[in-house]
Amino acid sequence: MKKAYLLTIFLVGLVVLLSVAKAVLQNSLSTSGIYLSKAQQEINYYKTQNAILSEKFLTASSLTSIIREASELGFIGGNNMMVIKTSSPLAVRP
Numbered sequence: 001m002k003k004a005y006l007l008t009i010f011l012v013g014l015v016v017l018l019s020v021a022k023a024v025l026q027n028s029l030s031t032s033g034i035y036l037s038k039a040q041q042e043i044n045y046y047k048t049q050n051a052i053l054s055e056k057f058l059t060a061s062s063l064t065s066i067i068r069e070a071s072e073l074g075f076i077g078g079n080n081m082m083v084i085k086t087s088s089p090l091a092v093r094p
Helices: 002-060 063-072
Strands: none
């Protein structure tokens, strides 16, 4: 009879302990969602900034942009192309 009484007390105590543990874990998981949401917002912000900077870089490094800036700085466009060939042929025909 004493064993049944101890077993009942042990099982009731175990149920109470597991219920408290479950409540604590659910509380910690619910509050960690807030931090996860903030981190996701920061990730989205930095992805947007990265896309904007990539577009600015591609615009600045485009050939038309470089030509425009060169003309603003006073460089003269070289429209005359001259090729000087000074090397001799590798094999001479007989």
